[in-house]
Amino acid sequence: MSQEGVGVDLETSLGYLLKEASSALRAAMEEVLRPLGMSVTHYSCLELLAQRPGLSNSELARGAFVTRQTMNVLLQALERDGYVTRPAEAPVGKVLPTRLTPRGRRSLEKASAAVRSVEARMLAGLNETEQSEAFRVLQRMIRSLRDDDKGA
Amino acid sequence: MSQEGVGVDLETSLGYLLKEASSALRAAMEEVLRPLGMSVTHYSCLELLAQRPGLSNSELARGAFVTRQTMNVLLQALERDGYVTRPAEAPVGKVLPTRLTPRGRRSLEKASAAVRSVEARMLAGLNETEQSEAFRVLQRMIRSLRDDDKGA
DNA sequence: TGACTCATGTCAGCATTCTGACATAGGTTC
DNA sequence: GAACCTATGTCAGAATGCTGACATGAGTCA
Numbered sequence: 001m002s003q004e005g006v007g008v009d010l011e012t013s014l015g016y017l018l019k020e021a022s023s024a025l026r027a028a029m030e031e032v033l034r035p036l037g038m039s040v041t042h043y044s045c046l047e048l049l050a051q052r053p054g055l056s057n058s059e060l061a062r063g064a065f066v067t068r069q070t071m072n073v074l075l076q077a078l079e080r081d082g083y084v085t086r087p088a089e090a091p092v093g094k095v096l097p098t099r100l101t102p103r104g105r106r107s108l109e110k111a112s113a114a115v116r117s118v119e120a121r122m123l124a125g126l127n128e129t130e131q132s133e134a135f136r137v138l139q140r141m142i143r144s145l146r147d148d149d150k151g152a
Numbered sequence: 153m154s155q156e157g158v159g160v161d162l163e164t165s166l167g168y169l170l171k172e173a174s175s176a177l178r179a180a181m182e183e184v185l186r187p188l189g190m191s192v193t194h195y196s197c198l199e200l201l202a203q204r205p206g207l208s209n210s211e212l213a214r215g216a217f218v219t220r221q222t223m224n225v226l227l228q229a230l231e232r233d234g235y236v237t238r239p240a241e242a243p244v245g246k247v248l249p250t251r252l253t254p255r256g257r258r259s260l261e262k263a264s265a266a267v268r269s270v271e272a273r274m275l276a277g278l279n280e281t282e283q284s285e286a287f288r289v290l291q292r293m294i295r296s297l298r299d300d301d302k303g304a
Numbered sequence: 305t306g307a308c309t310c311a312t313g314t315c316a317g318c319a320t321t322c323t324g325a326c327a328t329a330g331g332t333t334c
Numbered sequence: 335g336a337a338c339c340t341a342t343g344t345c346a347g348a349a350t351g352c353t354g355a356c357a358t359g360a361g362t363c364a
Contacts, residue, residue, distance in 0.1 A: 008199060008268055010215075014283065015177055015271045017290045022174035023217040024297040025167055039350080051162060058312055063162075065175040070351050072314060093359050094312045116160055118297075119167045125292040131166065133282075134289040138169045140277040141286075145176040145270075191320080210342055222321050224344065245329050246342045309362075315355085322349065333338080 018141075025122060032114040038107070041066060043115060045074060046100065046108040049084060054097035083107060170293075177274060184266040190259070193218060195267060197226060198252065198260040201236065206249035235259060 010016045029040050044064040048055060055063070061071035075098065078084045083104035086096045100108065123131060162168045181192050196216040200207060207215070213223035227250065230236045235256035238248045252260065275283060 008264055008271065010199065010203060012287075013271065014275060014286055014290070015181075015267075017287060017294075018170075018174055018177055019217060021290045021294050022170055024294050025170055028297050029167075041350085047160060047162065056312075057314090065171060066350095067352060068312075069314080069353085073351085076314095090313090090359085094357095095359095096313075112160055115167075119160065119165065122293045122297050123166060125296045126289060130285075130289050130292070133285045134166055134293075135164075135169060137278060137282050137286040137289070138166070138173045140282070141274045142169075142173050142176050144277045145180050145274050193320085208342075209344095218320095219322065220341095220343075221323085221345090225320085228344095242329085242343090246327095247329090248343075305364105307362100307364085310360085312357100312359080314357090317352100317354085319352070320350080322347100324345105324347085326345085327343090329340100329342080331338100331340080334336085 014141075025118070028118045028121070029115060032118055033111060036107075036111050036114065038111050041070070041074060042078075043108075043111045045071065045078065046083065046104055047112060047115075049098060049100045050105065050108055050112075053099050056095040056097060058095075060098065078104070166293075177270070180270045180273070181267060184270055185263060188259075188263050188266065190263050193222070193226060194230075195260075195263045197223065197230065198235065198256055199264060199267075201250060201252045202257065202260055202264075205251050208247040208249060210247075212250065230256070 008016070026040060029043070033040060033043055041064055045060055048060055048063045052059075052063075057072050057075055058068045060075070061068040064071060075084065075086070079086060082101055084098050085101055086098050090096050126134065160168070178192060181195070185192060185195055193216055197212055200212055200215045204211075204215075209224050209227055210220045212227070213220040216223060227236065227238070231238060234253055236250050237253055238250050242248050278286065
């Protein structure tokens with residue numbers, strides 16, 4: 001059963017566990033967002049705009065962890081359906097600052113409540129200390145992956 | 153800057169951080185697997201088969217966190233290209249046990265080494281204690297999300 | 305000023321993954 | 335045995351996200 005250093009032991013791999021946790025979270029979010037007709041990326045975009053109004057397409061893409069092309073497609077749909085607005089011309093450069101419409105804000109409210117309940121559920125088994133631990137270790141993992149990326 | 157209980161504060165959300173970490177890991181893995189002509193799911197499938205030979209399509213799907221339809225498409229390609237084999241007829245029921253071919257095993261070797269280096273990089277900033285913490289908190293999050301899912 | 309680099313918005317095409325649907329095998333219950 | 339439920343493999347179509355490519359605006363540097 002042991003791996004003797006060959007391959008990646010899935011039973012003990014933190015990478016595999018991270019993927020599993022992320023997958024479970026995504027599934028849980030999709031489950032509560034589906035009745036609202038919203039995907040996870042869709043929700044992420046609205047939430048980002050609520051907290052940081054005026055974000056550009058590229059900034060939203062980075063915040064939602066998708067490419068700017070993907071976010072562009074989503075924004076066009078959201079704009080068409082009246083959830084967000086963008087000026088016809090860029091005030092400066094090519095950057096188009098995006099904002100939620102009242103409709104977008106209303107739509108986000110329900111979704112945000114649903115997502116908060118999922119997050120609360122996820123953290124139900126962790127006390128304060130453990131939540132701090134989780135926060136710290138996740139941040140370190142992210143930093144390690146990013147730093148070495150630049151270095152290489 | 154505070155959120156006053158409204159919305160999900162992305163700066164302090166463990167869910168958002170989890171997604172960020174998972175995204176960083178996936179990007180790092182894609183980066184090292186791309187030169188080998190392999191996607192993350194592709195690699196996951198081979199790695200699962202190396203450690204648990206004879207897994208069925210559905211079992212592989214669960215292990216790689218995709219649907220069985222998605223895994224089926226991948227398996228057909230892997231079979232066509234000679235990385236895995238499946239019996240023409242099911243020995244029992246409809247389950248087709250899948251196995252790596254020598255070619256599949258060779259292909260996995262390089263990929264596995266690359267992925268191991270990524271995982272090592274990710275954990276570089278964590279000592280033994282912190283890795284144990286990470287393992288524990290991630291497992292609890294997964295369990296909380298799954299348990300409540302069944303309960304509901 | 306001109307050349308260079310970088311980031312952005314956007315279009316097009318492709319890859320990946322998903323949902324929906326169907327037939328079938330095995331186990332359970334009556 | 336019959337009815338039922340569950341799991342599986344598979345096909346088809348749709349949604350989602352990605353890579354490649356291009357034009358443009360801003361900043362840097364000589």
